[in-house]
Amino acid sequence: MAISRRSILRTGGAAILTASIARSAVAAPAVVGLRDTGARTLSFNCYNSGESLKATTYWADGKYIPDALTDINYALRDYRSGEVYPIEPKVLDLMHQIGKKLDTSCHFELYSGYRSPKTNAMLRQSDSGVAPHSLHMEGEAVDITLPGRSLKQLYQASLAMRAGGVGYYPDADFLHVDVGRVRQWVGWG
Numbered sequence: 190m191a192i193s194r195r196s197i198l199r200t201g202g203a204a205i206l207t208a209s210i211a212r213s214a215v216a217a218p219a220v221v222g223l224r225d226t227g228a229r230t231l232s233f234n235c236y237n238s239g240e241s242l243k244a245t246t247y248w249a250d251g252k253y254i255p256d257a258l259t260d261i262n263y264a265l266r267d268y269r270s271g272e273v274y275p276i277e278p279k280v281l282d283l284m285h286q287i288g289k290k291l292d293t294s295c296h297f298e299l300y301s302g303y304r305s306p307k308t309n310a311m312l313r314q315s316d317s318g319v320a321p322h323s324l325h326m327e328g329e330a331v332d333i334t335l336p337g338r339s340l341k342q343l344y345q346a347s348l349a350m351r352a353g354g355v356g357y358y359p360d361a362d363f364l365h366v367d368v369g370r371v372r373q374w375v376g377w378g
């Protein structure tokens with residue numbers, strides 16, 4: 190997908206504009222890879238807190254943007270305990286890549302981001318499917334849907350990334366993705 194002038198302008202910044210045009214002038218990539226995009230933006234509806242995070246550009250011009258990561262870490266906090274933990278940027282990149290692959294604006298519905306050890310232990314008491322060392326505790330996993338795309342589309346796009354674990358929960362209507370080992374499962378609840 191070629192980067193349109195309009196989408197470049199939306200990211201702001203003359204440096205980004207110049208760099209992006211220079212890159213896209215060389216060759217339009219067949220598949221949008223992370224190195225080929227001028228900026229990486231995500232937005233969230235956080236189901237459990239009822240909050241939303243507007244479109245946030247967390248990476249631009251070759252760098253992660255600390256203030257944006259802070260906002261995202263807060264949105265993806267443990268909503269039960271209020272604890273905030275740094276979310277592994279690779280998880281954000283994975284979501285961004287999946288959202289782009291499905292030709293969306295990368296607006297996700299978030300069901301679970303960071304989970305504190307205490308919250309994870311509490312969840313395990315009522316749900317045997319919760320892993321004792323869940324990657325949610327490391328800030329390396331999210332439970333999501335992608336409004337405008339089916340859960341199955343999200344599942345298949347995530348699997349195609351081969352970037353970590355993918356857990357498909359069709360009954361509960363969410364997808365778990367993480368940046369741990371490449372593996373996949375179908376879950377319930």
Ligand SMILES: [Zn+2]
Binds near residue numbers: 330331365366
């Ligand atoms: Zn999960």
